[in-house]
Amino acid sequence: MPKDLNKEKKVDPASRVLSLVSHKLKTPLSIINGYTEAILSQLKPEEKETFNAKALGDISKQGEKLAILIDKLVRFSSVSNLTQEDIKKxxxxxxxxxxxxxxxxxxxxxxxxxxxxxxxxxxxxxxxxxxxxxxxxxxxxxxxxxxxxxxxxxxxxxxxxxxxxxxxxxxxxxxxxxxxxxxxxxxxxxxxxxxxxxxxxxxxxxxxxxxxxxxxxxxxxxxxxxxxxxxxxxxxxxxxxxxxxxxxxxxx
Missing domain, CATH: 3.30.565.10 (Histidine kinase-like ATPase, C-terminal domain)
Structure with a gap:
């Protein structure tokens, strides 16, 4: 039976853009955060007070904040496409x-x-x-x-x-x-x-x-x-x- 295109779920264009942007940002940011965390974990005690170590620490904190913001975008775009038929009451x-x-x-x-x-x-x-x-x-x-x-x-x-x-x-x-x-x-x-x-x-x-x-x-x-x-x-x-x-x- 042919698909009724008129009954397809309509997707808000703005939500589609948010979803695309958030997913495109998620992978490179996870790599940045992963390598930053790995480098910090390998620092020797005497290296933790250096400029480079403090800079990496700041990068790590800001990366975590960006990850939270991107997760919120993903969450918003996902919920915005739901209907009453999609939820589980x-x-x-x-x-x-x-x-x-x-x-x-x-x-x-x-x-x-x-x-x-x-x-x-x-x-x-x-x-x-x-x-x-x-x-x-x-x-x-x-x-x-x-x-x-x-x-x-x-x-x-x-x-x-x-x-x-x-x-x-x-x-x-x-x-x-x-x-x-x-x-x-x-x-x-x-x-x-x-x-x-x-x-x-x-x-x-x-x-x-x-x-x-x-x-x-x-x-x-x-x-x-x-x-x-x-x-x-x-x-x-x-x-x-x-x-x-x-x-x-x-x-x-």
């Missing part, structure tokens, strides 16, 4: 989602701490406080919701110039919705910017003058994930005080 434990997303952020920044009733990691620096009934569940694609939570947590950390960064993950029910929320004590968002933050490549950067790392794709990605789930996303923010972003999932 199931009953997912919310506290488990919160804990795994927080743990992923801890791996990227070991100054973070997680506080919950069943596990506490004590370190100096920002804290992620988890508040959720152990039995709470949502009907969703576990991998995609994890991505959304990690993006929101990353933003809560990056856009926060407080000495003590406080982040809360909490769950509640409202009417026919299960709600996952991320609250922070960061810089907040001006009212006129709230309608813009979900656009691709947009960043609210008043406090940091262009120094925030990232593509400005995180919240656009979160919105796509919520659209696929037929859910919604809402923002409450007070500029200079903090922000609460809520993900509203329909009950099964």
């Amino acid at each position: 199931q009953e997912v434990n919310v506290k488990g989602l919160f804990s795994s997303a927080a743990a992923a952020c801890v791996l990227r920044d070991d100054s973070l701490s997680i506080m919950s009733s069943d596990a506490t990691i004590r370190r100096q620096g920002p804290s992620i406080d988890i508040k959720c009934p152990p039995e709470a569940t949502i009907y969703a694609d576990k991998a995609l919701v994890s991505i959304a939570l990690e993006e929101l947590l990353d933003n809560s950390i990056k856009f926060n110039n407080n000495t003590i960064k406080k982040i809360k993950l909490f769950y509640y029910e409202e009417d026919d919705k299960n709600i996952l929320a991320v609250a922070d004590n960061g810089v907040g968002i001006k009212e006129e910017d709230i309608s813009l933050i979900f656009e691709k490549f947009y960043q609210v950067d008043d406090f940091f003058t262009g120094q925030i790392e990232g593509w400005g794709l995180g919240l656009a990605l979160v919105k796509m994930i919520m659209n696929i789930h037929e859910g919604t996303i809402s923002v409450r923010s007070q500029y200079g005080i903090g922000t609460i972003i809520s993900l509203r999932f329909p009950k099964q």
